[in-house]
Amino acid sequence: MHATHESRTARCRGAKGAAILILLGAAWYAIAWILPLPAEGLPPAGPTIRLMAGRHEIALLPGAGARYQVWVPPERIPPVVVAAVLAAEDRRFHAHIGIDTPAVLRAAVANVRHGEIRQGGSTVTQQLARGLFLGPERRWVRKLQEIALALLLEARYSKARLLATYLNTVYMGHRQGVAIHGLGAAARHDLGKSLEAVRPEEAALLAAGIRAPNAILAGDPERARRARDRVLRAMRDTGALDAPGLAAALRRPTKVTRRGAGPVAGYFRDLAREEIRGRATLPPSGEVTIATSLDPALQRSAERAVRAGIARLEAMNPAAFRGTIQAALVAIEPATGEIRALVGGIDYGRSPFNRATRARRQPGSVFKPFIYLAAFEAEREGAGPVFTPASLVPDEPIAIQAGGGLWTPRNLDRRFHGPVTIRRALEDSLNVPAVRVARTIGLERVARMARAAGITSPQETVPAMALGTSSVTLLEITAAFGTLANQGLQVTPTTLAAVQDPETRPLIARPPPTVRAASRQSAYLITHLLRGIMREGTGRGSRAWGLADVTAGKTGTTDDLRDAWFVGYVPDLVVGVWVGRDDNRPLGLTGAQAALPIWGAVMAGALRARPARPFVPPPGVAFAPVERATGAFACGGGEVVEEAFLAGTEPKEAACGQRRSDLIVLRPFFNWLQNLLR
Numbered sequence: 009m010h011a012t013h014e015s016r017t018a019r020c021r022g023a024k025g026a027a028i029l030i031l032l033g034a035a036w037y038a039i040a041w042i043l044p045l046p047a048e049g050l051p052p053a054g055p056t057i058r059l060m061a062g063r064h065e066i067a068l069l070p071g072a073g074a075r076y077q078v079w080v081p082p083e084r085i086p087p088v089v090v091a092a093v094l095a096a097e098d099r100r101f102h103a104h105i106g107i108d109t110p111a112v113l114r115a116a117v118a119n120v121r122h123g124e125i126r127q128g129g130s131t132v133t134q135q136l137a138r139g140l141f142l143g144p145e146r147r148w149v150r151k152l153q154e155i156a157l158a159l160l161l162e163a164r165y166s167k168a169r170l171l172a173t174y175l176n177t178v179y180m181g182h183r184q185g186v187a188i189h190g191l192g193a194a195a196r197h198d199l200g201k202s203l204e205a206v207r208p209e210e211a212a213l214l215a216a217g218i219r220a221p222n223a224i225l226a227g228d229p230e231r232a233r234r235a236r237d238r239v240l241r242a243m244r245d246t247g248a249l250d251a252p253g254l255a256a257a258l259r260r261p262t263k264v265t266r267r268g269a270g271p272v273a274g275y276f277r278d279l280a281r282e283e284i285r286g287r288a289t290l291p292p293s294g295e296v297t298i299a300t301s302l303d304p305a306l307q308r309s310a311e312r313a314v315r316a317g318i319a320r321l322e323a324m325n326p327a328a329f330r331g332t333i334q335a336a337l338v339a340i341e342p343a344t345g346e347i348r349a350l351v352g353g354i355d356y357g358r359s360p361f362n363r364a365t366r367a368r369r370q371p372g373s374v375f376k377p378f379i380y381l382a383a384f385e386a387e388r389e390g391a392g393p394v395f396t397p398a399s400l401v402p403d404e405p406i407a408i409q410a411g412g413g414l415w416t417p418r419n420l421d422r423r424f425h426g427p428v429t430i431r432r433a434l435e436d437s438l439n440v441p442a443v444r445v446a447r448t449i450g451l452e453r454v455a456r457m458a459r460a461a462g463i464t465s466p467q468e469t470v471p472a473m474a475l476g477t478s479s480v481t482l483l484e485i486t487a488a489f490g491t492l493a494n495q496g497l498q499v500t501p502t503t504l505a506a507v508q509d510p511e512t513r514p515l516i517a518r519p520p521p522t523v524r525a526a527s528r529q530s531a532y533l534i535t536h537l538l539r540g541i542m543r544e545g546t547g548r549g550s551r552a553w554g555l556a557d558v559t560a561g562k563t564g565t566t567d568d569l570r571d572a573w574f575v576g577y578v579p580d581l582v583v584g585v586w587v588g589r590d591d592n593r594p595l596g597l598t599g600a601q602a603a604l605p606i607w608g609a610v611m612a613g614a615l616r617a618r619p620a621r622p623f624v625p626p627p628g629v630a631f632a633p634v635e636r637a638t639g640a641f642a643c644g645g646g647e648v649v650e651e652a653f654l655a656g657t658e659p660k661e662a663a664c665g666q667r668r669s670d671l672i673v674l675r676p677f678f679n680w681l682q683n684l685l686r
Contacts, residue, residue, distance in 0.1 A: 045140070045165060045173050056186075056295045059280055061302035067277040068197065069284070070186045078192035078295070080203050082172035088208050089191060091248035092215035093175065096239045098132040099246060102167055106133045106158035133158040136174045180214075181221030188221070198225050198264050208249060209257040212239035213264075225264060233262040273307050275352030275362045276300070280503040287504070287517045298512055299505040301346030303339075309613040310337045310349040317587070317606035318354050321597070328596075332589055335606060336363040336482050339583045339614070342490040344506055345499035345519070348581070349610070350483075361590075368465055368479035369588060373437040374564025374573040374599070375458070375476030377534050378488065379446045380430055382457035384530040386449045388654055393448060396657050397537055398639030400427040401441040408443070408471045415471060417443045420565065420598075429639040431651065434537050435545030437563060439475055446474035460525035462487040462498050476564065486575055486584030492538070492560075493577040495626060496531035498523045528626040529654050535560045535623055536652040538576075546600050547576065553612040558620045561607070563599035570594050572602035576611060578620035583611050625652065632658040 056076045057069035068076050094101050100108050108131050130138070137157035142150055161170060179187065180194040188194050191214050195203040198217075199210055206214070216235035217225040224232045240257050243249040249257065280300055290296055314335045322329045339349040352362035361367070383395040403425040407414045419425075419439050425432075433441035446454050451469040458467050463485065467478040483501060491498045500520045508516060538560035541547040546563040550556045561576025572595055575584040587602040588595050595602060625631075633642040634651045642648040643664035651658075 045161075045169065055290050055293055057284065057290070058295065058297045059277060060297060060299050061273075061304045061307075064304050066273050066300065066302060066304075067280075068183065068186045069277075069281050075187045075189055076183075076193050076197065077176070077189040078196055078203075079176050079190065080192040082168060084204055085172065085175055086204055086206065086211070088248070089175070089203060089206065089211045089214070090171065091243055091246065092208070092211040092239055093191070093218070094132070095242035095246045095248060096212075096215040097135070097218060099242075101132050101171070104131060106160075106162035107131060107155050130154070131158060132174050133161055133170055135178065136170060137161055139174075139177055139179060178218055179221065180217060181225055183226060194221070194225065207257070207260070208243070208253060209236060209240060209260045209262070212236045212243065212257065213262060215239050229262060229264075232264070236262055273302060273350070274356035274360060275364065276302055276307070276347070276350040276503060278360065278362060279347075279350065279365055283503050284516075287519070288515050289517075290515060296512060296515065297509060298516070299508050300503050301341075301344075301348060301505050302350075302503070303348040305617065306339055306349040306610070306614055307351075310339060310351050310610050313337070313606045313609040313613075314351045314354055316609070317602075320605065321587070321602060332593075333587065333595070334359075334363055334590055335585065335587045335603075336367070337583065337585050337606065337610065338364050338483050338486040338501075339581060339610065340486055340490050340501055341580060342494035342499070342577065342582055343497075343580070345487070345490070345501045346505065347501055347503050350503075363586065363590075364482045366481065367586075367590075368481055369571045369586065369592075370478070370566045371476040371480050371485050371573060372564040372566035372571060372599070373439075373442075373476060374485060374562050374575055375480075376434060376437065376442045376474070377492065377538060377562055378458050378461055378463075379442050379454050379474055380434060380537070381461070381492070381526055381530055381534050382454045383430075383445050383449050384533050384654065385457065385526050386453060387657070388527055388530060394657060395430065395445065395449075396639075396651075396653050397429065397431050397533055398634045398651050398653070398659065399430050400639055401430060401433055401444055402426070403428045403433070403438055403440050406440060406444065408447070410471050417472075417475065429636070431537055431540055431639075431649070432636070434562075435541050437546050437565075443471060443474045447471065457526070458488065460498060460523065461491040462500075462525070476566065482573075482584050482586045485573070486582055489562075489575045489577055489584065490582040491525050492531050492534050493579055493582050494531075495528040496524060496526035498525040527628075529628045532623070532625050532629055533652050533654065536625075538562055539623070540649070542576070546598075547574070547604065549600050549604050550576070550608055553608040555608060555611055555615075558615070558622075559611065560623070563604065565598040568594045569596045569598065572597050572599045574599045574603035574607045576607055578611075578615065579623060580618070580621060581611070581614055583607055583614070585610075628655050629653070630655040630658045632660075634659060 058065055059067040059069060070076060134154050138154050141157055142154060176190040176192060179189060181188055183197060188197060192203040194214055194217065195201060195206055199206065213232065213236040216239045224235050237258055240249065240254055244254045284298065314337055318333055318335055321333055334353050336353065337349065337351040338347065340347055350364055352364045353359050387394050405416065405424060407416050417439050420437065424440065428438065428441060451473060454473065455467040455469050463480055465478065465480045465484060467473055487501045499522050502519050504516060542550050542556045542559050542561055547561050548556060550559060559576050559578055561574060564573030570588060570592060572587040573585065575582065585603040585607045630653050631650055632653060633648050634640060635642050636647040636649045641659035641661055641664060
């Protein structure tokens with residue numbers, strides 16, 4: 009009887025225990041069923057944008073999650089990739105239930121010995137649990153959570169599903185500020201091919217990169233080779249590679265042929281991102297390829313020239329200049345507005361602030377061409393006095409009521425030169441004649457012309473505006489010179505290529521329409537004057553690069569020598585350069601000294617690749633030989649220049665007879681003066 013009771017009690021306890029186990033098992037599986045695995049990649053966070061410069065990928069622009077991922081279906085993942093990953097990360101993947109007990113014990117001994125977590129012993133399933141549900145911190149509690157989640161995942165999903173999800177979601181490092189997820193994305197970005205096309209040594213490199221992706225896939229090539237070779241040997245040990253296959257794979261170079269092998273062009277990339285936000289209508293997810301206007305060769309040339317130019321200046325005065333000078337450069341195709349190169353500073357990694365687009369500085373004398381352009385347009389429209397390139401303007405002291413006092417503009421050389429032609433005033437960058445012409449035609453007219461040409465920053469209509477005192481960006485002033493090169497047509501600068509892939513084209517809104525800012529004739533007159541600057545004026549240093557006879561351009565230097573500018577062009581390319589200090593302290597150098605050498609190196613390189621077309625005068629422009637000093641028709645004697653005029657305003661040869669008569673009347677006085685001086 010007693011035995012029967014004990015037996016009955018044991019059976020009850022067994023039944024209760026079984027019930028508890030059943031309930032625990034049911035709860036376990038219930039929890040497992042609510043653990044979601046992504047079916048088609050990580051949750052959408054906006055599309056990934058591949059920015060292309062020709063055939064070069066220059067950037068990956070992430071969606072809202074700053075993530076790049078290419079989801080590869082399980083049936084398209086090559087066996088060699090699976091073999092490489094399992095050899096490197098989890099050789100017993102198909103045998104364990106989520107945790108590899110021997111590996112955990114080995115890791116535990118090592119961690120106890122060091123008093124901290126040094127090794128994880130994590131299986132692929134544990135890594136998947138950590139990547140999807142936990143953070144990267146290394147704590148004992150998190151390790152226990154990882155193990156529990158791995159067991160739940162193994163209970164819920166098949167090995168094939170777990171492995172495919174892992175291969176598509178594992179973190180593979182950061183490139184250009186974008187997080188790479190999955191071996192498919194890493195293969196496309198770092199190897200320039202799809203995951204299906206990788207060879208054994210490439211699969212081994214990707215597998216090796218899982219543990220230290222930034223160091224191996226985007227770091228030291230020698231470290232990458234050693235890590236790859238370790239995985240290849242592990243693949244031999246697991247039977248995934250035979251001896252000949254291993255030998256062949258080991259002989260092949262470790263070469264990460266990123267499609268971003270062109271210039272990084274960080275400043276350009278940031279500007280392109282801003283423009284895409286304003287012009288493109290993008291899908292909610294996926295991948296979009298957008299062609300940019302960047303010329304990779306010109307970009308590299310620009311980056312080299314900026315670095316070399318700053319290094320040259322620092323060598324001149326290391327104590328004053330080292331680490332304090334910055335520079336920016338913009339190159340634009342005038343007819344399309346497409347930005348071919350853009351450098352916003354000497355080192356994007358240290359300072360991503362884009363000085364080409366965001367730094368507003370006084371342009372100084374580089375603004376003067378637009379004063380004379382406004383004057384020629386006023387004459388053409390019959391809205392002002394007749395100004396031609398040969399017109400004489402007094403370069404004499406002047407006092408102007410401004411700001412509650414008298415303003416007395418002076419030239420950079422602190423001298424006055426008497427009556428000078430507009431040509432000489434522009435070639436020698438004289439301040440006083442520019443102020444006089446601006447006041448004569450009206451400051452509002454000058455401001456309107458600047459806006460029409462492409463200068464979008466506000467221009468304060470005060471007398472000093474003639475000296476370039478209203479701040480602009482380098483991109484604006486370069487685009488405005490592009491209007492001159494484009495025969496008076498203003499085109500909005502753009503980072504996006506006009507020709508896009510048929511799939512991309514409908515996503516991008518059309519750019520603003522081209523605007524007629526000035527007549528072809530007036531624009532050509534300014535170009536003709538600016539060509540003189542390159543031969544005889546402040547830009548004559550361009551002879552060192554063989555550019556004096558084929559380019560037009562203008563130097564710019566602000567008060568106290570704070571900013572140095574040079575903008576110059578040929579019909580198909582305009583390049584602008586700024587050099588200065590971020591804190592606006594004086595640079596102590598002129599535009600010809602600091603900015604022209606950088607410009608010259610870039611323009612010379614561009615013209616070697618694509619020789620310059622000649623500047624062709626449009627109909628309605630007439631030429632006449634004039635005396636350089638007086639602007640009068642050249643009747644013989646003195647220095648002569650072939651000047652361009654709006655047709656009908658050029659001086660006539662008939663004026664020579666009157667001038668000869670005047671000389672006859674004055675000859676007795678000249679004879680008396682000559683005798684007096686003997």
